[in-house]
Amino acid sequence: xxxxxxxxxxxxxxxxxxxxxxxxxxxxxxxxxxxxxxxxxxxxxxxxxxxxxxxxxxxxxxxxxxxxxxxxxxxxxxxxxxxxxxxxxxxxxxxxxxxxxxxxxxxxxxxxxxxxxxxxxxxxxxxxxxxxxxxxxxxxxxxxxxxxxxxxxxxxxxxxxxxxxxxxxxxxxxxxxxxxxxxxxxxxxxxxxxxxxxxxxxxxxxxxxxxxxxxxxxxxxxxxxxxxxxxxxxxxxxxxxxxxxxxxxxxxxxxxxxxxxxxxxxxxxxxxxxxxxxxxxxxxxxxxxxxxxxxxxxxxxxxxxxxxxxxxxxxxxxxxxxxxxxxxxxxxxxxxxxxxxxxxxxxxxxxxxxxxxxxxxxxxxxxxxxxxxxxxxxxxxxxxxxxxxxxxxxxxxxxxxxxxxxx
Amino acid sequence: xxxxxxxxxxxxxxxxxxxxxxxxxxxxxxxxxxxxxxxxxxxxxxxxxxxxxxxxxxxxxxxxxxxxxxxxxxxxxxxxxxxxxxxxxxxxxxxxxxxxxxxxxxxxxxxxxxxxxxxxxxxxxxxxxxxxxxxxxxxxxxxxxxxxxxxxxxxxxxxxxxxxxxxxxxxxxxxxxxxxxxxxxxxxxxxxxxxxxxxxxxxxxxxxxxxxxxxxxxxxxxxxxxxxxxxxxxxxxxxxxxxxxxxxxxxxxxxxxxxxxxxxxxxxxxxxxxxxxxxxxxxxxxxxxxxxxxxxxxxxxxxxxxxxxxxxxxxxxxxxxxxxxxxxxxxxxxxxxxxxxxxxxxxxxxxxxxxxxxxxxxxxxxxxxxxxxxxxxxxxxxxxxxxxxxxxxxxxxxxxxxxxxxx
Numbered sequence: 001x002x003x004x005x006x007x008x009x010x011x012x013x014x015x016x017x018x019x020x021x022x023x024x025x026x027x028x029x030x031x032x033x034x035x036x037x038x039x040x041x042x043x044x045x046x047x048x049x050x051x052x053x054x055x056x057x058x059x060x061x062x063x064x065x066x067x068x069x070x071x072x073x074x075x076x077x078x079x080x081x082x083x084x085x086x087x088x089x090x091x092x093x094x095x096x097x098x099x100x101x102x103x104x105x106x107x108x109x110x111x112x113x114x115x116x117x118x119x120x121x122x123x124x125x126x127x128x129x130x131x132x133x134x135x136x137x138x139x140x141x142x143x144x145x146x147x148x149x150x151x152x153x154x155x156x157x158x159x160x161x162x163x164x165x166x167x168x169x170x171x172x173x174x175x176x177x178x179x180x181x182x183x184x185x186x187x188x189x190x191x192x193x194x195x196x197x198x199x200x201x202x203x204x205x206x207x208x209x210x211x212x213x214x215x216x217x218x219x220x221x222x223x224x225x226x227x228x229x230x231x232x233x234x235x236x237x238x239x240x241x242x243x244x245x246x247x248x249x250x251x252x253x254x255x256x257x258x259x260x261x262x263x264x265x266x267x268x269x270x271x272x273x274x275x276x277x278x279x280x281x282x283x284x285x286x287x288x289x290x291x292x293x294x295x296x297x298x299x300x301x302x303x304x305x306x307x308x309x310x311x312x313x314x315x316x317x318x319x320x321x322x323x324x325x326x327x328x329x330x331x332x333x334x335x336x337x338x339x340x341x342x343x344x345x346x347x348x349x350x351x352x353x354x355x356x357x358x359x360x361x362x363x364x365x366x367x368x369x370x371x372x373x374x375x376x377x378x379x380x381x382x383x384x385x386x387x388x389x390x391x392x393x394x395x396x397x398x399x400x401x402x403x404x405x406x407x
Numbered sequence: 408x409x410x411x412x413x414x415x416x417x418x419x420x421x422x423x424x425x426x427x428x429x430x431x432x433x434x435x436x437x438x439x440x441x442x443x444x445x446x447x448x449x450x451x452x453x454x455x456x457x458x459x460x461x462x463x464x465x466x467x468x469x470x471x472x473x474x475x476x477x478x479x480x481x482x483x484x485x486x487x488x489x490x491x492x493x494x495x496x497x498x499x500x501x502x503x504x505x506x507x508x509x510x511x512x513x514x515x516x517x518x519x520x521x522x523x524x525x526x527x528x529x530x531x532x533x534x535x536x537x538x539x540x541x542x543x544x545x546x547x548x549x550x551x552x553x554x555x556x557x558x559x560x561x562x563x564x565x566x567x568x569x570x571x572x573x574x575x576x577x578x579x580x581x582x583x584x585x586x587x588x589x590x591x592x593x594x595x596x597x598x599x600x601x602x603x604x605x606x607x608x609x610x611x612x613x614x615x616x617x618x619x620x621x622x623x624x625x626x627x628x629x630x631x632x633x634x635x636x637x638x639x640x641x642x643x644x645x646x647x648x649x650x651x652x653x654x655x656x657x658x659x660x661x662x663x664x665x666x667x668x669x670x671x672x673x674x675x676x677x678x679x680x681x682x683x684x685x686x687x688x689x690x691x692x693x694x695x696x697x698x699x700x701x702x703x704x705x706x707x708x709x710x711x712x713x714x715x716x717x718x719x720x721x722x723x724x725x726x727x728x729x730x731x732x733x734x735x736x737x738x739x740x741x742x743x744x745x746x747x748x749x750x751x752x753x754x755x756x757x758x759x760x761x762x763x764x765x766x767x768x769x770x771x772x773x774x775x776x777x778x779x780x781x782x783x784x785x786x787x788x789x790x791x792x793x794x795x796x797x798x799x800x801x802x803x804x805x806x807x808x809x810x811x812x813x814x
């Protein structure tokens with residue numbers, strides 16, 4: 001059995017929606033004991049989010065993100081609920097939360113309180129605008145971060161509207177930034193014995209990813225980078241193009257790529273064409289460049305174009321839809337990006353043959369591979385097991401249940 | 408002086424373009440000794456990428472990503488260059504490379520060779536399609552990953568073309584995934600003494616971020632998720648809207664948010680309106696929903712709308728352009744997302760008052776804050792210093808320079 005990177009690490013995943021659960025999923029995939037903490041009355045909001053498994057109605061939005069986690073559910077407004085949460089904090093290595101700033105303090109489990117209970121705890125908060133600064137109070141979902149971080153202003157077509165990325169890039173960047181901070185802090189804790197405080201904002205995460213666009217503002221007379229459609233500003237041809245059936249992309253990064261593309265199109269003379277001799281010239285003559293490429297693509301399908309260009313050693317790709325992605329064996333099978341998890345114990349009829357299909361983890365580490373285990377259970381499914389591990393007795397559990405502190 | 412998370416960790420950053428340098432930047436910000444390794448003849452391709460500092464012409468695309476690194480430059484085709492590279496490998500904790508799969512092996516510095524030289528080395532490769540599988544040979548830039556990972560098919564307008572995100576989301580997700588893998592492996596190495604192999608593909612990173620869209624395919628009769636413009640499929644109203652001057656976004660996640668929005672618009676009766684009573688109904692009656700919202704926004708600016716909705720406690724935001732982002736004190740100052748680094752020693756006239764403006768790191772850790780130090784130098788600027796640290800003598804350095812092994 002291969003090593004698992006996070007064996008022995010306990011992560012409290014007190015999160016809902018997308019960013020927090022996505023990050024908790026990484027720790028579960030890496031072998032941590034990830035405990036999902038939910039409100040015992042309603043559970044996570046996204047337990048009701050579509051799509052749902054047709055056999056059982058359980059949310060596959062939720063199950064993809066929460067595979068491999070154990071589930072505890074408590075009423076945090078009761079003193080007993082707080083006692084349970086405190087025991088969880090004392091037992092844990094990492095806590096991830098994505099509540100609005102201030103909520104954790106009001107519950108009695110802000111950073112200072114938790115650090116006092118467990119100085120080794122690494123405490124990570126993911127929020128729209130961060131824990132500090134004049135915007136901290138503002139609620140922020142992914143769409144807000146894509147808007148206020150600047151991403152929408154640079155996505156879309158020059159003559160069209162500001163456009164969000166179809167991926168929840170604010171949530172995802174936020175999750176992964178918190179992940180880097182947590183793992184770096186776990187490393188450091190081995191040297192110092194001390195926990196850490198991590199504060200990641202979705203907006204900041206988008207701003208960081210704006211990189212060269214912000215540099216352009218400061219170094220080119222406050223020029224405001226706009227929307228370029230599918231073109232990039234630094235290379236050419238680096239764009240989508242029409243074939244006879246649909247569009248595809250060519251990503252020629254260098255003059256060498258352009259030369260290979262000219263040969264592949266059967267027009268070596270374009271290499272010497274003064275309109276196309278270097279990147280800057282090709283960018284300036286984009287209209288003509290697109291004409292000569294489209295003259296070649298017009299009688300071919302996108303797949304044919306990509307095959308020819310790929311053989312020539314120039315980066316090109318079809319624009320995959322979801323079905324293309326999940327049925328490409330190079331992605332789904334070779335790279336294990338479509339994988340199965342065991343159905344939850346309480347829902348053996350879920351999925352197919354007792355297995356649910358989920359998306360694989362993108363970090364491939366052959367010596368310490370990701371492992372996907374079992375889908376998570378219902379709200380509080382592991383209450384008894386986890387509370388007994390924490391030292392609570394059967395009598396206490398019965399009392400908690402009677403008082404509706406747990407379900 | 409605050410602790411720095413990566414103090415004492417040496418990272419070899421043998422990368423170009425965006426993903427690898429962006430990740431190396433994180434380690435430099437966290438206090439690692441990051442050594443940028445370049446070809447001594449040409450240096451990084453992106454040292455020529457715009458935008459450029461107007462005073463010196465140095466690339467600020469490059470300098471944003473490479474602040475805080477030291478620069479070594481060698482000719483890896485020579486035996487002496489290989490000897491220097493081997494000494495660097497032996498001295499390092501982490502190596503990041505983003506060459507096309509196979510290149511490192513041909514140079515003699517693939518994973519197996521480096522692992523033999525230094526069993527504690529954590530060796531991370533970032534590539535378009537990964538190190539394994541039938542697509543491994545294919546070159547892949549960000550545009551290719553956005554196309555073949557499925558992101559473009561879900562970005563843009565229902566009646567429009569597949570659209571790339573204006574951010575290089577393939578590169579960024581790839582960088583951060585490798586970052587999680589590296590930091591997790593640094594933690595684990597403290598327990599085992601062993602290095603690790605990390606293989607991240609831009610395409611896989613995009614596929615993972617497709618999450619619910621892929622779940623929809625497998626659980627709703629192979630339905631192919633398309634382009635939704637700025638709407639989300641799970642909430643309503645959660646979209647961009649027109650004000651009298653420009654567009655802005657509202658991200659109402661729940662029925663409670665909708666109720667607060669109705670009150671803020673002065674139309675509490677919409678709360679009882681059967682067209683709008685819950686999320687599914689509002690989604691179905693989107694046309695009417697947009698009509699009633701636009702009736703209210705028509706005589707207000709986007710800023711006025713956002714101010715009113717924000718006060719009501721409902722997430723809303725202006726769609727910031729780059730200038731809005733960098734001049735918002737809540738982002739630039741309070742969250743330290745616009746910061747300064749010292750100009751490189753060889754270019755004291757760079758920037759303003761000896762400082763260059765760059766983008767702050769989005770991981771905020773008050774106990775172990777990011778620190779930005781100095782802009783990196785020219786190609787091979789730290790050759791002498793680094794090679795002497797490795798134990799090479801003045802005589803050897805002179806010999807290397809004569810043979811053009813280093814610059």
